[in-house]
Amino acid sequence: MRIRMLVGGLLIGLVGTVLTGIKFGGVAMPLGDVISGLLMLDDSLAAKLVWEYRMPRIFVALLVGANLAVSGAILQGIAKNPLVDTNILGMNDGAGFAAVLMMTLLPALPVAALPLSAFAGAILATVIVYALAWKKGMRPIRLALAGIAVGAIFDAGITALMIGATDQVGAALLWLKGSLWGRGWEHFFTLLPWSVLSLLAAWLLAEKMNVIRLGDQVSRGLGMRLELARACLLLLAVVMAGSAVAVAGTIGFVGLIVPHLVRLWVGADHRLLLPVSALAGGLLVLVADTAGRSLFAPTEVPAGVFTAVLGAPYFLYLLRKALR
Amino acid sequence: MLFQQNTVRVVLTAVVGLVLLGCAILYSTFAGTMQLDVKTVWQSLWEPADTVERAVVWDLRLPRALTGALVGACLAVSGVLMQGMTRNPLVEPKIIGVSAGASLFIVVLSVLMPDFPPEWTPFVAMAGAAAGGLLVYALASQRGVTPIGLTLAGVAVSLFLNALMMGILVIDLETAGVVIFWLAGGLAGRDWAHVSMILPWAAGGFLFAWALAKRMNALQLGDDVAQGLGISLEKTRLYAALITIALAGSAVAVAGPIGFVGLVVPHIARALVGGDHRVLIPVSALLGACLLVCGDIAARTIREPLEWPVGVLTAFLGGPFFLYLLRKEREQ
Numbered sequence: 274m275r276i277r278m279l280v281g282g283l284l285i286g287l288v289g290t291v292l293t294g295i296k297f298g299g300v301a302m303p304l305g306d307v308i309s310g311l312l313m314l315d316d317s318l319a320a321k322l323v324w325e326y327r328m329p330r331i332f333v334a335l336l337v338g339a340n341l342a343v344s345g346a347i348l349q350g351i352a353k354n355p356l357v358d359t360n361i362l363g364m365n366d367g368a369g370f371a372a373v374l375m376m377t378l379l380p381a382l383p384v385a386a387l388p389l390s391a392f393a394g395a396i397l398a399t400v401i402v403y404a405l406a407w408k409k410g411m412r413p414i415r416l417a418l419a420g421i422a423v424g425a426i427f428d429a430g431i432t433a434l435m436i437g438a439t440d441q442v443g444a445a446l447l448w449l450k451g452s453l454w455g456r457g458w459e460h461f462f463t464l465l466p467w468s469v470l471s472l473l474a475a476w477l478l479a480e481k482m483n484v485i486r487l488g489d490q491v492s493r494g495l496g497m498r499l500e501l502a503r504a505c506l507l508l509l510a511v512v513m514a515g516s517a518v519a520v521a522g523t524i525g526f527v528g529l530i531v532p533h534l535v536r537l538w539v540g541a542d543h544r545l546l547l548p549v550s551a552l553a554g555g556l557l558v559l560v561a562d563t564a565g566r567s568l569f570a571p572t573e574v575p576a577g578v579f580t581a582v583l584g585a586p587y588f589l590y591l592l593r594k595a596l597r
Numbered sequence: 598m599l600f601q602q603n604t605v606r607v608v609l610t611a612v613v614g615l616v617l618l619g620c621a622i623l624y625s626t627f628a629g630t631m632q633l634d635v636k637t638v639w640q641s642l643w644e645p646a647d648t649v650e651r652a653v654v655w656d657l658r659l660p661r662a663l664t665g666a667l668v669g670a671c672l673a674v675s676g677v678l679m680q681g682m683t684r685n686p687l688v689e690p691k692i693i694g695v696s697a698g699a700s701l702f703i704v705v706l707s708v709l710m711p712d713f714p715p716e717w718t719p720f721v722a723m724a725g726a727a728a729g730g731l732l733v734y735a736l737a738s739q740r741g742v743t744p745i746g747l748t749l750a751g752v753a754v755s756l757f758l759n760a761l762m763m764g765i766l767v768i769d770l771e772t773a774g775v776v777i778f779w780l781a782g783g784l785a786g787r788d789w790a791h792v793s794m795i796l797p798w799a800a801g802g803f804l805f806a807w808a809l810a811k812r813m814n815a816l817q818l819g820d821d822v823a824q825g826l827g828i829s830l831e832k833t834r835l836y837a838a839l840i841t842i843a844l845a846g847s848a849v850a851v852a853g854p855i856g857f858v859g860l861v862v863p864h865i866a867r868a869l870v871g872g873d874h875r876v877l878i879p880v881s882a883l884l885g886a887c888l889l890v891c892g893d894i895a896a897r898t899i900r901e902p903l904e905w906p907v908g909v910l911t912a913f914l915g916g917p918f919f920l921y922l923l924r925k926e927r928e929q
Binding site: 356405406414415417418419421422423425426428429430432433436525569572573574575577578579581582585586588589592593 | 745759760768856900903905916
């Protein structure tokens with residue numbers, strides 16, 4: 274009952290935010306225009322505005338949020354570590370570095386090539402962080418510290434790359450802070466296949482994640498090939514985070530906050546946790562983006578700024594619990 | 598006592614450090630987009646004449662090198678004090694939230710009052726540094742401060758303050774263009790005004806830090822021993838914190854949040870001359886100055902005529918060093 278109410282509430286919130294997201298922006302639209310634009314009743318400016326600018330951006334926000342939240346849920350599950358998310362592990366900075374590297378070295382490549390280089394960067398960062406933090410097992414806090422240091426190095430790399438590329442600095446900066454400004458259908462269709470496939474894969478692996486949660490010995494006893502399962506899940510998390518960063522830049526802390534809050538509501542069964550996290554993550558990024566482009570219009574505050582302002586205090590709260 | 602091994606090492610380190618610093622400052626007046634020869638530099642240093650060369654050397658390059666030296670020294674000494682008073686090898690101004698606090702306050706000031714007098718900057722930065730540091734300490738201090746808890750709390754507070762700052766900057770894009778590059782931590786365009794802005798704080802900070810050296814030594818022996826020696830722990834920590842904030846705050850006010858100098862230099866200095874703060878503090882100041890002047894020369898010559906903020910170079914250097922310390926600490 275409680276879960277149905279939660280999911281129902283999330284869906285209502287989603288529809289409401291989508292409508293709000295269409296209504297507000299650089300120009301606020303009257304509700305009548307929103308509806309007629311949505312239904313494409315005529316060839317009006319409203320229809321153009323809705324379908325060419327605001328809808329694709331809303332869909333991109335939903336996919337990005339879902340990817341980040343599920344990626345965080347997977348990482349927290351396999352690391353059995355509440356402090357982990359893609360941002361803390363340095364994945365976002367690694368993906369951002371690889372993407373900026375590609376943008377500055379090969380500016381002619383199409384948008385669709387960005388996710389691939391972002392994956393490469395995210396994988397590289399993850400491997401480095403794990404290798405550095407691993408020694409006879411893994412301690413959550415060490416992992417977080419190593420991730421932060423590796424992230425700082427990649428971040429410096431991003432700044433170094435941008436110094437030469439004066440033309441792209443403004444755009445790259447907004448992008449890096451996690452902005453959905455100017456995202457269109459081409460970004461949506463770049464992200465869609467990656468999202469759908471990996472969300473599906475995550476859901477299929479949910480059962481395995483429930484077993485992993487029971488502990489290493491139990492899962493081995495149940496006949497699971499633990500290291501293989503962990504590696505697959507890690508790769509999945511990297512793919513999801515990398516594709517999200519490639520399209521929307523480094524929107525931090527979504528993968529940290531959402532799985533925690535959802536776990537409080539639906540419990541730790543991953544078959545529920547993963548889809549509800551996807552929903553809640555999409556909603557969070559959409560809210561952040563809608564707020565960012567309407568609160569201070571005509572200026573846009575990147576969605577990543579909102580999620581960081583929300584997420585960093587939450588990280589501190591989790592940290593205090595972990596230190597006790 | 599005179600020819601003890603450590604004395605020889607200290608003297609050697611001091612001499613090599615001074616020579617290195619002198620050479621680095623001198624070299625930074627030669628190097629750059631306009632390359633000058635020895636004779637021109639020498640003449641423009643000593644003979645008043647209205648030439649372009651003199652302007653480049655005397656008004657651009659020399660004050661920039663001196664600012665770099667002072668900023669490096671400030672960051673290094675504040676790192677020594679922080680590591681000493683928390684007995685934590687992983688802390689430094691940028692990691693612990695002090696730089697982020699100072700930056701946020703400066704950004705808020707420049708958005709609210711674009712025409713504020715520049716002499717205010719150090720005070721505002723120090724207020725911000727104190728706020729950031731206090732926040733981190735308050736968050737980490739329940740049930741005892743562990744090195745790793747302090748570090749993680751510092752990182753999270755820095756992320757939070759930086760996000761607030763980005764939010765403010767995005768709303769005021771005109772200021773943002775200028776501030777973004779300042780935030781990367783750099784010395785481009787620093788002139789005599791900046792030298793005179795940081796000099797009193799640096800000089801005062803070093804003197805007080807050095808006066809505190811004996812107490813800092815006692816603190817290293819553990820709380821019980823230090824108290825047994827009749828040293829008030831609270832007072833010592835309070836003084837050290839105040840000096841740290843003055844040093845780090847004025848450095849950020851002048852050059853932006855340059856990271857990892859305060860982390861790396863004290864470790865190198867300790868390896869060279871040992872842990873006695875009476876020696877450690879001046880040697881760290883010297884090495885910090887060397888590091889930043891050399892780093893700045895590299896930052897502006899690697900990709901001429903483009904300039905890297907020197908903070909990028911120190912992050913490349915300091916990030917791996919932080920990881921090394923992390924690994925080492927676990928093995929103990």
